[in-house]
Amino acid sequence: MSLCGGACAVCYAVGAFFLLSLAVRVLKAVYAAYLRPAEDPKKYGAWAVVTGATDGIGLEYAKQLAAKGMNIVLISRTASKLADVKKEILAADKRDIEVKVIVEDMSGEPTEVYPRIAKQLEGLDIGVLVNNVGISYEHPEFFAALDQERIDALVRLNIVSINQMTRIVLPGMQQRKRGAIVNVSSGSGTLPTALLTAYSATKAYVDFFSRGLAVEVEKDGVFVQPHHATKCTIVQATGVRLQAYE
Structure with a gap:
């Protein structure tokens, strides 16, 4: 075999290996997104x-x-909206489930907010935690123009809430050797986003926190996943709904 022929054969082999690897990754992604059977969340716990x-x-x-038959704890700051959601869930689901509401403003003082939440969660077999609460900017803005109140709220709602709720719920999951934690991040957290700088940074924290924690608790039977939302509906104080891409 000539030198050229041998080099070409190596190139063909490397190219074929690369294409095969790419095809495997694509097939895995398609399977995970569209073909994999849904898991029963009740296997993690009742709540x-x-x-x-x-x-x-x-x-x-x-x-x-x-709808999957889990009992639900709803946490938000507005009692009337919590009551409406509780009523909606119970009316839609014919199974014998329980819905508990906790009224808390998670932008408040952490040393006061989270002990109250922890007390109300005592004794529950919590199998799934969805850390969804968060806040963004009212509109794209330079970081230097943000007021201190907005910056504090970004940190408390997007970072502190996830840390504190995970600290409350995780020990029980580890003890029972089962559980799932979903942390809602954002497409803006996957790369620096100018004019959403602080928000983007807080969501990057959610991503890295989730991936690191997943490795730490895998041995305990606890599954941790970041959810990178890329489109959501924003409800402004005026009641106007806007479609926002992040």
Whole structure:
């Protein structure tokens, strides 16, 4: 075999290996997204806890988990909206499930908010935790123009809430050797996003926190996954709904 022929054969082999690897990754992604059978979340425990549960992604998680037969703990800051969601879930689901509501503003002082939440979750067989509560900017803005209140809220709702809720729920999951934690991140957290700088950074934290924690607790039978939302409905104070891509 000539030198050229041998080199060409090596190139063909490397190219074939690369294409095969790419095809395997694509097939795995398609299987995971569209073909893999859905798991029964009740295998993790009887209760699911959802923060930011009265609208958008959190509301849909609560409704879908209830439809799977799980008891639901709804956490949000507005009592009237929590009551409406509880009524909606119980009316839609004919199975014998329970819905518990916890009224808390998670942008408040952490040393006060989370002990109250922990007390109300005592004794529950929590199998699923959905850390959904979060906040973004009212509109794209330079970081230097943000007020301190907005910056504090971004950190408390997007980072502190996930840390604290996970600390409350995770020990029980580890003890029972089962559980699932879903942390709602954002497409904006996968790369730096100018004019959403602080928000993007907090969502990058959610992603890295989730992936690191997943490795730590895999041995305990606890599954951790970041959910990278790329489109959601924003409800403004005026009641106007806007479709937002992140």
